[in-house]
Amino acid sequence: MVARHNTPRTAAPRGPAATRRGRADRDGDVVMGMPIKGRAAVSKSTGPPTGPRRDATLRTPRGGILSATAQREILRKAGTSDMTMKEARTSAAKGGLVELKVTGWNKSKASGDADGGVSSLIKWLEKKGSTKLGSRVRSLKIRKSRTEGSDLLIKVAPEDAGALVRMNNYGWAGINITIELMGGPVQDSAAPCSEAEKTKAMLRSVLERRYDFETKFLNLSGLGADEELKKQHIFDSKSTAGKFFPAMMRVLELSFDKPEERHAAVTSVSLANNDLEDLSVVSTLSLTLPKLQNLDLSNNKLDKLSTLGIWRKRFFHLQHLILTGNPLEQNDPNYAQEIVSWYPNLRQLNGIQVRTEDEVAKRTKGAELPFPIRSALFQDEGGIAEQFIRTFFMGFDSDRAALATHYYDDNSDFSYAVNTQAPSDPAGAEKIERGEWEGYIKNSRNLKKITQLPPRQNRLFRGTKAVADAFASLPKTKHPDLASEARKWMIEAKMVPGVPDPTGQSASGVDGFKITISGEFEEVDTATGQAKKKRSFDRTFILGPGTGPAVVRIVNDILTVRAYGGAQAFEPDNAEGWNMEAAPQQQAAPVEAAGQLPAGISLEIAEQMVAELTKQTGMTLQYSKDCLDQVGWNFEAGLEAFARVKDSLPPTAFMQPTT
């Protein structure tokens, strides 16, 4: 019953009621209704449902294995939810692909491109297919593509096919395209053949049967009594029993594209009634689901605290732990105190409240620091810094050579350093690989590693040409959209004195800007246009007054690249009570300022339209937004309007300098 304690604010008050709840919780296996030791068949959902969502126990069929219909139901829901348990792969190992045919695209406005618009179409299909309700839920990849006359044949993983089929008749580059499924998996579609494949399929079916989508609960209680596992004689020999759990965890990992989807999909696990004497067999749970919130270990044979030792310093996010029904309770009367000290976010132990939300909040990282996390300190003047940032990153992703001539001059310095030791995303979204930094190390100017003067000198790039060459040596990038993905950015700016005066009139320098930006980017494969690696960066610019085409020039540009670190650190601790100074990334979305969108056009759609128009026309976001505003948010009309007036638009209407 761990799952129902998901919302501890309402659950488990102190006092006798809490004790009663604690006893009710002794049965850690109510939800699944697995036939375990004859007790679990009766639902003991004594507490009221904790939220508006209906309690899953009321609807889950009793008596063991879910019916086939229920399984399909779970899969169907998983497929439509933000967080997906993958639609079962027909052949997970070889990744059988599904072929789709795209037609109608060759008459588009992009047909003038060198490849007839194929590459931009593929890029658009991937982007659009990855987007649902404005948020990227998974990154859809087109694995293979070829053209046959007017047909574009693409191959994608089976779980991506649905999203693409739904895009049939969508408008792209001025025309509507047709997308049809060419039939099921086209290769390796045969039923699992090898023993390993069969085992995988079996484990997957066990997991799916024991997973409840509504409560995000994975019930692994009473595995020894599981009929399907018994049939496989898994627990008959010690060696298979030991391998079984890690294998199941591996299959669970394979079921999700990304770790964060897995963490979001499974927040509660029960390992009750498994005769566990220690945690060695199940230890991999903490690696597969490190962000678990609720864990039930009741009715095992854990006899002292040390048997839990390997999960100390694991499960940082654990909110509720159940240990009732273990010998430990009698053997070590003070175990509760110890356990509470292990898990800083624990609110309940055995259904009894051990910390209030306030107490947890006070303990959380940084909350006690005298420098709480606030929103960005962005002290702009006349929108100069903001305009620079918008233009810069658009240019860095699309045309670095033009960017170098636009913002850098003969006295501009650029260098970058790689921090290979940086802490990575606490959510563990990206894996570190061998040779991870190969493409960067050659010119990295990390003074901690580069100790000799000549390489320090050589790795400083001065002047437009040197900067452009250095840029060209870096992997192609894609930064998140500044408007629609503002939370992935931390952008701060302030005026600083003493910046060199390019006119030489003021010997002691003039006022300029210091801009510091932390964020992330994806490395893009130049051949396929596919994103392949996510990284984080910190970048410091010194801007001075410009003498060339731009209002400003870059005096200094220092970049640090490091392992992907997520964006959690940018979230303010407590938005209330702080006097926020101008924070452009919160206001950045030009659409939000519009205020009046026609019915049927949501903010997300509007933002996508603005981004798309900017992409297709090269206009700034602001101009794109104004343009769409004028034509009543009709995208096609916006493109037509642009075509009519584009020759009369000022240069400032465009993201890129026209060089």
Place this chain on the structure above:
Amino acid sequence: MATLTEVDYTRVSTDAAERFVDLYYTALNGARNTISSFYLPTVTQENGRTLPHISYNGEHVSDAKSFQERWEKQMPYTHFEAQSVNVHVMNPCILPMEGKSKRDAERNMSLIVQVSGSVRLEERKAGPLRGFSDSFILVPNKEEVGGRGTGKQDTGKKWLIQSQTFRFVV
């Protein structure tokens, strides 16, 4: 009149950055009563803005004394590790340099330093580990730029923080 070569600028700036970073984070970890000595004494510019400008996790702290006080009185255990350090010369010549020596020229520039690293908070080894990004504009410690100078024995800090932007980034 002495002019510096590009290699001179690189030598001076990288030496200064390394030394500064070592001393500064050591002070944050264990010599907090010296923190304010790393900063320019507070001055008000003609435009009304004050220096040094410290931006710490989004908060503008305008004088080094109160910054130090918070570190001394409220900050739990910290262990900063600078994992990556880089520096550029921001302004190679902040004051007219007619007829000055090379040694003077080496102390007539401003620097921009970027640091990326990790910090262990609250508790040695077991405390939460965060990633940080820190960037500084350093100016020579001279009376002309508002500093008090390095003293007769040249014992004071050679470079002072005029501007800083610190953020937890992981």
